[in-house]
Amino acid sequence: MSLSGTSHNLNYAAAVLLFLIGIYAVTARPNPVKKVMGLVIMETAVFLFLVSLGLVGGGEARVVTPGFRASTLVNPVPQVIVFIGIVIAAGTVALALSMCVRIYREQDDLDHLRTTGTDGP
Amino acid sequence: MLQVLNLVLILMIVATAVSVVLIRDLLVAAVILSAHGLLMAILWTRLSAPDLALVYVALFVCITTIMFVVVASRTTRKEER
Amino acid sequence: MKKAAIVLLLLGAGLLLLVAVSKMPRMGDSGSPDKTYMVDRYVARGAVEAGDYNVPNDVLLNYRAFDSMGCAVVLFTAFCAVLAILGRAKRGRSHAAIDVSPVSSGMIPMTVVQLLVPVTILFAAYVLFAGHDSFGYSLQAGLLISGTIILITLVFSLLESTKRLRTGVITFLESLSVLAFLVVGLLGIFLQGRFLSFSFPGLHGDAMQAVRLIMMVVIGLGIGIATAVIFTSTLLSLMREEGHELERDIA
Numbered sequence: 001m002s003l004s005g006t007s008h009n010l011n012y013a014a015a016v017l018l019f020l021i022g023i024y025a026v027t028a029r030p031n032p033v034k035k036v037m038g039l040v041i042m043e044t045a046v047f048l049f050l051v052s053l054g055l056v057g058g059g060e061a062r063v064v065t066p067g068f069r070a071s072t073l074v075n076p077v078p079q080v081i082v083f084i085g086i087v088i089a090a091g092t093v094a095l096a097l098s099m100c101v102r103i104y105r106e107q108d109d110l111d112h113l114r115t116t117g118t119d120g121p
Numbered sequence: 122m123l124q125v126l127n128l129v130l131i132l133m134i135v136a137t138a139v140s141v142v143l144i145r146d147l148l149v150a151a152v153i154l155s156a157h158g159l160l161m162a163i164l165w166t167r168l169s170a171p172d173l174a175l176v177y178v179a180l181f182v183c184i185t186t187i188m189f190v191v192v193a194s195r196t197t198r199k200e201e202r
Numbered sequence: 203m204k205k206a207a208i209v210l211l212l213l214g215a216g217l218l219l220l221v222a223v224s225k226m227p228r229m230g231d232s233g234s235p236d237k238t239y240m241v242d243r244y245v246a247r248g249a250v251e252a253g254d255y256n257v258p259n260d261v262l263l264n265y266r267a268f269d270s271m272g273c274a275v276v277l278f279t280a281f282c283a284v285l286a287i288l289g290r291a292k293r294g295r296s297h298a299a300i301d302v303s304p305v306s307s308g309m310i311p312m313t314v315v316q317l318l319v320p321v322t323i324l325f326a327a328y329v330l331f332a333g334h335d336s337f338g339y340s341l342q343a344g345l346l347i348s349g350t351i352i353l354i355t356l357v358f359s360l361l362e363s364t365k366r367l368r369t370g371v372i373t374f375l376e377s378l379s380v381l382a383f384l385v386v387g388l389l390g391i392f393l394q395g396r397f398l399s400f401s402f403p404g405l406h407g408d409a410m411q412a413v414r415l416i417m418m419v420v421i422g423l424g425i426g427i428a429t430a431v432i433f434t435s436t437l438l439s440l441m442r443e444e445g446h447e448l449e450r451d452i453a
């Protein structure tokens with residue numbers, strides 16, 4: 001069990017760290033808006049991990065110019081996956097925030113979510 | 122030289138993420154989240170993904186920041202301990 | 203107590219994940235686990251087969267167009283759920299933006315926004331059509347246009363912004379991305395027998411490339427416009443408030 005390999009897998013280690021920060025925000029903070037911010041940080045970490053998988057050492061722009069060599073292009077497939085993931089992350093954030101606003105309209109209090117209805121005991 | 126730039130960017134990204142979690146004022150946290158998104162977008166261009174950088178800036182710096190600010194102004198502004 | 207337990211659990215999980223990360227192949231190595239044989243084909247023959255010099259763009263719109271359709275459908279579904287939860291900002295019947303008072307901002311933001319908006323929309327149009335040769339895609343363009351409309355809403359009031367958007371047109375434009383994908387896909391079924399195949403039978407060479415380009419531009423326009431309208435409507439629905447609506451005429 002040695003951690004000596006993380007110095008040149010720096011992006012992966014940073015993605016793991018960001019993911020743990022996001023999980024802490026989702027689980028240990030009472031406010032739902034803060035939990036949604038933690039969800040955004042978790043998604044950021046996953047995207048960083050996915051794109052760093054596709055790096056080719058010395059790889060450059062992935063727009064094909066007339067004199068290119070195929071081995072120097074960065075892997076485009078993780079970029080496509082992350083692209084779609086970003087759109088879905090934004091949809092998730094929109095939906096979660098709309099639920100927060102609606103809960104606040106009904107209950108006037110966001111931190112303690114009541115499950116027994118507005119006029120129950 | 123450019124490896125140092127990647128390292129500095131990653132350190133700042135982790136620092137902004139930690140401060141988003143720890144700050145209790147939701148408006149300040151939303152603004153710091155947009156700074157986090159901007160630093161991530163710079164990192165995407167360092168990793169040869171300029172399409173991703175454009176989408177990230179347009180989405181997380183512009184749209185979700187405004188969503189968080191609107192929600193923070195419509196609901197509570199400070200979260201409890 | 204609960205936070206201490208969470209932190210301990212996260213530290214343990216983090217240690218395990220870091221050990222796993224240290225055993226992964228080196229970053230930038232060509233033997234990375236995600237390099238399958240398909241990637242070599244996309245990179246080597248993408249510009250010729252799919253017609254775009256922008257390799258991720260032709261993976262998105264040609265090789266993996268079905269996944270892009272899934273993306274458009276998910277975005278539309280999330281927006282439908284947002285409308286079901288929050289309700290739509292009605293035309294001409296909303297109050298001003300974030301603060302409750304109906305006074306809009308001062309001179310400087312209004313002038314700056316009036317000067318900036320044409321430039322931003324022009325840049326969005328460039329990004330929309332530049333995906334063929336350089337960086338750019340329809341989604342970024344849609345988001346730029348949506349950001350512009352939100353900027354106008356913030357500086358001028360929400361009433362002004364909703365007065366200029368007709369509900370019927372907005373409702374149709376929101377579903378444009380899914381409609382574009384479905385129309386082009388079904389056209390592919392009728393003409394060649396496969397969903398989302400971008401070609402007519404019996405065409406070769408330049409005509410085939412032109413037809414393929416037109417279909418990809420149609421899909422791109424659909425995605426761009428629909429994304430713009432979806433995010434604008436989401437933010438307008440978030441901004442509106444019940445019980446404070448001013449009853450005003452639209453005219």
